[in-house]
Amino acid sequence: MISINSTEIEYLTSSQALQSIRSTRDGLSSLEAERRLAEHAPRRRIQETDLGLFLRQFQSPLVLILLVALVISWSIGERLDAGIVLAVVTMSTLLGFWQERRASKSLKALLAIIQAKASVLRDGNEVEVPNERVVPGDVLVLRAGDTIPGDGVLLESKDLFVDESTLTGESYPAEKHATSAGASESGAARMGVVYEGTHVVSGTARAVLVRTGDDTQFGQLSDRLRLKAPETEFERGLRKFGEMLVRVTIYLVVAILAIHFLFKEETQPLEVFTFALALAVGITPELLPVIVSVTLARGAQRLAREHVIVRRLSSIENLGSMSVLCSDKTGTLTEGVVHLHSALSPQGNISPEVLLWAVLNASYQTGFINPIDQALSAIQVTGLERFRKFDEVPYDFIRKRLSVVVECDDSTHRMITKGAFTPVLECCTHVATSSGVEPMEAWRDQLKERFESYSRDGLRVLGMAYRDVTHDPRIDKNDEVDMTFAGFLLFEDPPKAGAAEAIGQLRRLGVRTKVITGDNRVVAARLGTIMGIASPDVLTGEDLHRMSDDALIQRVREIDIFAETEPNQKERILIALRKGGEVVGYLGDGINDASALHAADVGISVDSAVDVAKQAADMVLLRHDLGVIAQGVATGRETFANSIKYILITTSANFGNMMSMAAASLFLPFLPLLPKQILLNNFLSDLPSLAISTDNVDPEQIEQSRRWDQRLIRRFMLLFGAVSSLFDFLTFGVLLWVLKATEAQFQTAWFIESLITELTIVMVVRTRRSFYRSQPGKWLALATAIVVGVAFVLPYTPFGELFGFVPLPWWWLAILAGITMAYLAVNEQVKHVVFRWLADGDRAS
Numbered sequence: 001m002i003s004i005n006s007t008e009i010e011y012l013t014s015s016q017a018l019q020s021i022r023s024t025r026d027g028l029s030s031l032e033a034e035r036r037l038a039e040h041a042p043r044r045r046i047q048e049t050d051l052g053l054f055l056r057q058f059q060s061p062l063v064l065i066l067l068v069a070l071v072i073s074w075s076i077g078e079r080l081d082a083g084i085v086l087a088v089v090t091m092s093t094l095l096g097f098w099q100e101r102r103a104s105k106s107l108k109a110l111l112a113i114i115q116a117k118a119s120v121l122r123d124g125n126e127v128e129v130p131n132e133r134v135v136p137g138d139v140l141v142l143r144a145g146d147t148i149p150g151d152g153v154l155l156e157s158k159d160l161f162v163d164e165s166t167l168t169g170e171s172y173p174a175e176k177h178a179t180s181a182g183a184s185e186s187g188a189a190r191m192g193v194v195y196e197g198t199h200v201v202s203g204t205a206r207a208v209l210v211r212t213g214d215d216t217q218f219g220q221l222s223d224r225l226r227l228k229a230p231e232t233e234f235e236r237g238l239r240k241f242g243e244m245l246v247r248v249t250i251y252l253v254v255a256i257l258a259i260h261f262l263f264k265e266e267t268q269p270l271e272v273f274t275f276a277l278a279l280a281v282g283i284t285p286e287l288l289p290v291i292v293s294v295t296l297a298r299g300a301q302r303l304a305r306e307h308v309i310v311r312r313l314s315s316i317e318n319l320g321s322m323s324v325l326c327s328d329k330t331g332t333l334t335e336g337v338v339h340l341h342s343a344l345s346p347q348g349n350i351s352p353e354v355l356l357w358a359v360l361n362a363s364y365q366t367g368f369i370n371p372i373d374q375a376l377s378a379i380q381v382t383g384l385e386r387f388r389k390f391d392e393v394p395y396d397f398i399r400k401r402l403s404v405v406v407e408c409d410d411s412t413h414r415m416i417t418k419g420a421f422t423p424v425l426e427c428c429t430h431v432a433t434s435s436g437v438e439p440m441e442a443w444r445d446q447l448k449e450r451f452e453s454y455s456r457d458g459l460r461v462l463g464m465a466y467r468d469v470t471h472d473p474r475i476d477k478n479d480e481v482d483m484t485f486a487g488f489l490l491f492e493d494p495p496k497a498g499a500a501e502a503i504g505q506l507r508r509l510g511v512r513t514k515v516i517t518g519d520n521r522v523v524a525a526r527l528g529t530i531m532g533i534a535s536p537d538v539l540t541g542e543d544l545h546r547m548s549d550d551a552l553i554q555r556v557r558e559i560d561i562f563a564e565t566e567p568n569q570k571e572r573i574l575i576a577l578r579k580g581g582e583v584v585g586y587l588g589d590g591i592n593d594a595s596a597l598h599a600a601d602v603g604i605s606v607d608s609a610v611d612v613a614k615q616a617a618d619m620v621l622l623r624h625d626l627g628v629i630a631q632g633v634a635t636g637r638e639t640f641a642n643s644i645k646y647i648l649i650t651t652s653a654n655f656g657n658m659m660s661m662a663a664a665s666l667f668l669p670f671l672p673l674l675p676k677q678i679l680l681n682n683f684l685s686d687l688p689s690l691a692i693s694t695d696n697v698d699p700e701q702i703e704q705s706r707r708w709d710q711r712l713i714r715r716f717m718l719l720f721g722a723v724s725s726l727f728d729f730l731t732f733g734v735l736l737w738v739l740k741a742t743e744a745q746f747q748t749a750w751f752i753e754s755l756i757t758e759l760t761i762v763m764v765v766r767t768r769r770s771f772y773r774s775q776p777g778k779w780l781a782l783a784t785a786i787v788v789g790v791a792f793v794l795p796y797t798p799f800g801e802l803f804g805f806v807p808l809p810w811w812w813l814a815i816l817a818g819i820t821m822a823y824l825a826v827n828e829q830v831k832h833v834v835f836r837w838l839a840d841g842d843r844a845s
Helices: 014-021 030-043 050-056 061-075 079-114 186-191 223-227 233-263 269-283 288-305 315-321 352-364 371-377 421-426 444-456 499-508 521-531 541-546 549-555 567-579 591-599 611-616 626-667 675-686 688-694 699-703 710-738 743-765 778-796 798-802 810-844
Strands: 117-122 125-130 139-142 151-163 174-176 199-211 308-310 324-327 339-344 387-393 401-408 413-420 428-433 436-439 460-468 483-492 512-516 538-540 561-563 584-587 602-606 619-621
Touching: 014 151, 014 199, 050 079, 139 151, 151 387, 174 186, 199 611, 233 269, 233 288, 233 315, 233 626, 233 710, 269 626, 269 675, 288 308, 288 315, 288 626, 288 688, 308 626, 315 602, 315 626, 324 567, 324 626, 339 352, 339 371, 352 371, 352 387, 352 401, 352 413, 352 460, 352 483, 371 483, 413 421, 413 483, 421 428, 421 444, 421 460, 421 483, 444 460, 444 483, 444 521, 499 512, 499 521, 499 626, 512 521, 512 567, 521 538, 521 561, 538 541, 541 561, 541 567, 549 567, 567 584, 567 591, 584 591, 591 602, 591 611, 602 611, 619 626, 626 688, 626 699, 626 710, 626 743, 675 688, 675 743, 675 778, 688 743, 688 778, 710 743, 710 810, 743 778, 743 810, 778 798
Parallel strands: 324 512, 324 584, 428 483, 512 561, 538 561, 584 602, 602 619
Antiparallel strands: 117 125, 117 139, 139 199, 151 174, 151 199, 308 619, 339 483, 387 401, 401 413, 413 460, 428 436, 460 483
């Protein structure tokens, strides 16, 4: 097996690296690559296995304590009870495993659609392979935007800058170049090496991979540093909710044990201990992780049908909560298919010479693929055969220029520069006119006026410049000085059909669209007006430079168009919006969008984006269309609504029932329910909740963004819990003093009553409407009806005898049904009061 000591790679020359890894500058053969893949596969990072997923179901401390109690019961001869507890626990864990396994497999299938790929040399030819299939010895072909899939040594490079912030935390790209001799200092040593998890910002290179998978620096980072993503608002709310329930559960268990041992002489320690644990399980929503996972996975499948692939499930909740969507204009508000309108001289006349320079520049550049260079390269012009490429300085987002040196047929060398108008103009000292080359100062204002005029017509304007470099044709970015302005390139990128309608749809969903673009303010403002999104003002990158962070937080709320921005300013805008209380989505597909995608609450990219953008995104669109995002927002809100329903159910009937039983156990001469009955109750009441992901959601719950609301949950717990306990004690009184129930009859009747109230309360809390005016999903309704039927039938079956149930007279069941109907009616009124309070609070705030 090929192995290189982790301390050696930074000090290898390119020749030494090739020799040690047994590769060549032409890469590996396909057969050798397959052999190495098989050899190194066990060392690559592994996804969770089915066994690991199953064992994870037992991580709950409550489940582990129940298993301990089960062992104790078995050891003292209570084998029937122990077997029943084991059966209930096993069914719960198997159900959780099956649901999570389905969700996991669905997600893997969706992620395979947007698999990241690397360009490597195989059999001497450049091919694309999935990142997971690169092996030590592969020669990478790197361009701007590529994500690096392993640690490697550079063989050759040209103006290469790599973003290593994932490893070093450094925000500025690191310059890289191939070394012919080993470096003696660590800083110099790193310049000849590229690392997994980083990405190319600009330039081109070839590198031989030396380490992949867990052997890389990135792979050796701890799981906490490497994989843990920031908590979403929904995840944070779930965690705090869980912490609150744990505290309540601990207090309840301790209180029950203490009071029983201190004040009830006939207490049987094991029975009371198991009873307390069973109540703890009843309060704890142990299926919450499963139900949330299943609901999110189903949301991801629905989004996939709407051409959205979810890379991080928890982001679906944030998508539903999104209040602001920030996006570039190209390909989102415009068609993204650029057409050359005209190539003009500085005086505004059609210029074949400017067109020739532009086509040469675009055809010979080897940086990242972009629509402008694609459009120019497709143009047929005469005279290309007279030129040969000699050198190049690739485009980057700081200079906003691209320079190519061509050797002419008369052996002279000319540097041709193309880029954004202002940066090109800044490097020019002369202008090529019909009368000859003239000083820039006499022309600067006139050129700027032409630029403004073309921009007002909705055209994207680039500048062209040139300089003779025959004396020194090898160039770098510092040579872009003393140039001659050659003319204008005007491009058309028409507004996208349906974009304005999609923006209107987002607006109706409460999502405000903002445009962040590097294009000039005039073009951006004109397009914003056409789309109906522009506020009266436009904020430019220069304005942002002068503005403090506090001032920006206030200003970003008012501005819809940000123009002439630099890449790092996008992230600053998003952070300001988030600090202002917005839930922010960002749609980006370029190299310069990675940091903004990370900074957003919801990072969205497209399938055609560069790898680094797709890797940074939470979601990837298979169709570059704002309408798809609008559909996704609606789906996200449905998913959020269905996820929160289980929590509301748990904090209403479940909580009240368990607290009532805890209190009743203190004055009853017997336990209100046996531990095995509580566990069965809890298991059966959770079954319909697994269908919550398929439930219908009222239209008004989709029209507005919803966020995690601790007030709502707290009020549900207090008010619905109180109502539940009130009816519980009413039921206790009827059973003890009216019906004169025996111990077994009491437990049977209370089992039925508590179970059907937990089941039917679902129909009340699942909607803000009156429950009879909102149709539940068919699977939720069917599952609820089946379990209610089971609750009534169970005491009359042999299986019921195992749990200590006895048959009840039919008129007892009628009384229990009447109490349940009264319980539903009261809860319906309480629900309206709670939501009215919340609505009044929202208006007041």
